[in-house]
Amino acid sequence: MDEIENNEEMPQPSLPKGSVQGDVRSMAFFAELVMKLGTSTKTNAKLDAMVEFFSSADDKDKVWVIALFSGRRPKRAVNTTQLANWCVEAVGLPFWLFEESYHTVGDLAETIALLLPEHDPEQSSPHPLHYYIEQLIAIEKETEQVKKRFILHSWHEMNSAERFVFNKLITGAFRIGVSQGLMVNALAKTANTAPSVIAHHISGNWDPSTISFTELVSDQAIAADYSKPYPFFLAYALEDEPSSLGNPEEWQVEWKWDGIRGQIIKRNDELYVWSRGEELMTEKFPEYQTLKDALPNGIVIDGEIIPSIDQKPLPFALLQTRIGRKNVTKKQLQEAPIAFFAYDLLEYEGIDWRNKPLEERRNQLEEFVTSLNHPTLLISPVIPFDNWDELGRLKESSREMGAEGFMLKRKTSQYLTGRKRGDWWKWKIDPLTIDAVMVYAQKGAGRRSNLYTDYTFAVRDGDKLVTFTKAYSGLTDQEFTQVDAFVKKNSLEKFGPVRTVKPELVFEIAFEGIAASNRHKSGVALRFPRISRWRHDKKVDEINTLEDLRKMLEVYGK
Amino acid sequence: MPLIEFSNCGFYCREGDFYIDPWRPVERALITHAHSDHARWGSKYYLCHHDTKPLLQQRLGNNQYESIGWNAPVYINGVRITLHPAGHIIGSAQIRVESGGEVWVISGDYKIENDGLSGAFEPVQCHTFVTESTFGLPIYHWKPQAQIFSDIQSWISKNQAEGKSSILIAYSLGKAQRLLPCIAEVTDNILVHGAIYNIHEALINAGWNLPTVQKVSSETPKSLLKGSVVIAPSSAEGSPWMKKFAPYEIGICSGWMQVRGAFRRKNADAGFSLSDHADWKGLLEAVKGTGAERVYATHGFQFAFSRYLREQGFEAGEVRTEFGNEETTTPDHTASPP
Structure with a gap:
């Protein structure tokens, strides 16, 4: 417990008296952290909670929390069906009732935690977080019987809050209302280090089972890990007119491509390709293997992972045919060959270039890419323009170019960390829209638990309605409450969690792209569909038709 | 028939x-x-x-x-x-x-x-x-009332120690009166929203023996507002009316608070599954x-x-009825309190 004494300046977020404050080495302490992060409405309170955790928790637990909160979780030892079955068996309820409960709660881990009986509220797990994770890793290859015994035993020794986080370890996705940026700040505060150093340290390839907390956060522990990408610099959407940015000559403009943002790294004779979601893509796209020999050591390039033929980008729908596929057919390689559109040069000849002005980085990048002359590594072109009006007109051709609009970058800008205002802006084209009627509704998850917030929409086809998309976002909380009340009053039939609803409410659906699809009844698949507004002024006979969708497909779907 | x-x-x-x-x-x-x-x-x-x-x-x-x-x-x-x-x-x-x-x-x-x-x-x-x-x-399974009351009291004490008011959101008829004995154990100064005060009056006149409360009005002295314990209906949530108690924490007393998502949606500081x-x-x-x-x-x-x-x-x-809204999560004055 000497960590506490060493940190006199540690803020002491107060806890309700009488609540069982977890032993800093226990699962309860972690459960408490998750609870605070998930329910606090104030960023500072979340920061304090994390600083408190990183100041006093067990070292191994800290490392695992960093891993979990940055999307690294142990391999799934047990699947959700097994968890659900064992829970149902333990509580003696029919499976359909478990499903009803799950659709109302909207979270499997929480549903199980709520259903299991709590015999003694004072009961608390005797083990720390890392114990359970190590056990989960250890049982991965064991028989179902061994797994079941471990899970049931663990549930038995935990209280409800601990069961919830334990189940979360298994079901994955620790999205609990805390951004990676906030965690980085908390670690920086705890370790008294610069956030950018922390951000760099915790990116890339590291194994939470073997690395120590000190190695992960201390200034000295410079990564011998050659795979580490730099934290991405991200742009906010431009809300004002571009003329607000001043002299056009100070700006570099590129197309905003619709692929996966990534970094290509070659260091120590190894090649690494990272996505912005910090997923290692090197093995996923065999095209990149040829770059391994072509690139020199000590180079990091920021760009877009995107399929391309003849230096022209292909629609995102084609990239989707390649994502998550380990074995690629020849046909796929021919129809959707993956390229990398280079934006920026972050490291060159082993030296970090991020503090140099963009103009300098760009010149070196162009020179490098041109001289390399490799079919997979392309330069994302800079768009010449004289004034903002002209640029505005050019923007209209984005869709034909396969782009979503422009990126505007100040020529003097450094390559910063995270989403920052001022030097980089994205200037996107308006989305496509279509008016549609809601026909199915389902309850949401998380903050939308027990509210009908997930809708399926239809367009008209003669006197029939044809569903064409789902959309989950775009309404205010108040509007969701109103639609929820409508669904509850006007549901026609119930199919498991789905209600069919009287086709009456009309919404404008916005989307970024449209592609042909034989998986959908309508024959189209939309990119990023969301509700742009509730058309109180429109009746169901005034909505768009399937014919309208098909026309859009012809114009924009290629 | x-x-x-x-x-x-x-x-x-x-x-x-x-x-x-x-x-x-x-x-x-x-x-x-x-x-x-x-x-x-x-x-x-x-x-x-x-x-x-x-x-x-x-x-x-x-x-x-x-x-x-x-x-x-x-x-x-x-x-x-x-x-x-x-x-x-x-x-x-x-x-x-x-x-x-x-x-x-x-x-x-x-x-x-x-x-x-x-x-x-x-x-x-x-x-x-x-x-x-x-x-x-x-x-949905409730803890015994005594235990929830003790949680509420701890929460109030914690807020008092930090110089904050505690605003408990509770339905005006039923939940508000039920909370009174719990709160009366930790403070003599219980403030209530006008809607709750009206019901309180009606019950006192009908002969009910309830702990004393004070109606919050424009005349309520500032010294009473700071660090106070307030009971208000959900209609007061997020309204400018609440500003006078700042700094404050909001605690919602409702069975719906059992589920994290429902609680998170309310943007409150504490949720008590009191139904x-x-x-x-x-x-x-x-x-x-x-x-x-x-x-x-x-x-x-x-x-x-x-x-x-x-x-x-x-x-x-x-049987379909028109009582409240089915599964209502945001009770208004026409709905049954959860």
Whole structure:
């Protein structure tokens, strides 16, 4: 417990008296952290909670929390069906009732935690977080019987809050209302280090089972890990007119491509390709293997992972045919060959270039890419323009170019960390829209638990309605409450969690792209569909038709 | 013809020619309790429990009211009617209807745990039981009141230590009064929103002995506002009215707070799963306690609850009513409080 004494300046977020404050080495302490992060409405309170955790928790637990909160979780030892079955068996309820409960709660881990009986509220797990994770890793290859015994035993020794986080370890996705940026700040505060150093340290390839907390956060522990990408610099959407940015000559403009943002790294004779979601893509796209020999050591390039033929980008729908596929057919390689559109040069000849002005980085990048002359590594072109009006007109051709609009970058800008205002802006084209009627509704998850917030929409086809998309976002909380009340009053039939609803409410659906699809009844698949507004002024006979969708497909779907 | 029919105005007894908790104006209305989704305006005659009458007068104004005590039979057109404690709020009753040896009980809203104010829920033997099912899923199970009260008191003490006010969001009729003894143990200075004060007055005038509260008004001295304990209805949440108590923390007292997502949606600082409805186990216990063979589930998770009952060997069905909103999460003044 000497960590506490060493940190006199540690803020002491107060806890309700009488609540069982977890032993800093226990699962309860972690459960408490998750609870605070998930329910606090104030960023500072979340920061304090994390600083408190990183100041006093067990070292191994800290490392695992960093891993979990940055999307690294142990391999799934047990699947959700097994968890659900064992829970149902333990509580003696029919499976359909478990499903009803799950659709109302909207979270499997929480549903199980709520259903299991709590015999003694004072009961608390005797083990720390890392114990359970190590056990989960250890049982991965064991028989179902061994797994079941471990899970049931663990549930038995935990209280409800601990069961919830334990189940979360298994079901994955620790999205609990805390951004990676906030965690980085908390670690920086705890370790008294610069956030950018922390951000760099915790990116890339590291194994939470073997690395120590000190190695992960201390200034000295410079990564011998050659795979580490730099934290991405991200742009906010431009809300004002571009003329607000001043002299056009100070700006570099590129197309905003619709692929996966990534970094290509070659260091120590190894090649690494990272996505912005910090997923290692090197093995996923065999095209990149040829770059391994072509690139020199000590180079990091920021760009877009995107399929391309003849230096022209292909629609995102084609990239989707390649994502998550380990074995690629020849046909796929021919129809959707993956390229990398280079934006920026972050490291060159082993030296970090991020503090140099963009103009300098760009010149070196162009020179490098041109001289390399490799079919997979392309330069994302800079768009010449004289004034903002002209640029505005050019923007209209984005869709034909396969782009979503422009990126505007100040020529003097450094390559910063995270989403920052001022030097980089994205200037996107308006989305496509279509008016549609809601026909199915389902309850949401998380903050939308027990509210009908997930809708399926239809367009008209003669006197029939044809569903064409789902959309989950775009309404205010108040509007969701109103639609929820409508669904509850006007549901026609119930199919498991789905209600069919009287086709009456009309919404404008916005989307970024449209592609042909034989998986959908309508024959189209939309990119990023969301509700742009509730058309109180429109009746169901005034909505768009399937014919309208098909026309859009012809114009924009290629 | 069954003794009770499910009509488009509510539960109707043809033989006695009366309705129970009708949602449209009728000639004769029997009222289970004074919440506005059960006791609606416009009927010519109301029959309820003695403790409900002053609340109806306060909420619905002057009408023809008749009130009776617990288990004191009255006859309407030969149909025998008695009231039995439902434990939901002050005066809340289950209504037992009997004719020709057939017995129905309409539960209204109820909870099993005795909160010390609303009367102890009484299991009533019947052939057919019409039950609410607001929290009719096994994910809902309440901690004992004493434990929740202790959590609330700890939360208030913590806020007091930090110089913050504690604003408890609770339904004006029922939950607000239920909280008073809990809060009175930690402070003498209980402030209430005007809507709660009006009900408080009506109850005091009716002879109820409740801890003293002060109405928050423009005259309330600033010294009383800071670090205070306030009870307010959900309509006050997020309104400018709350600013006067700053700095403050908000704690929501509602059964819905059991689920994290529902709590997170409220953007509050604390959630206490304190409900005036029965939880899953409570509903099952109530159904079994009646000895009924036939059960109808209304307002709430009636689908899941009635299906479960059928699998347990009951003859069970679901009935659509206009009480509250099914599964309501944001009760307004027309909805039943969770």
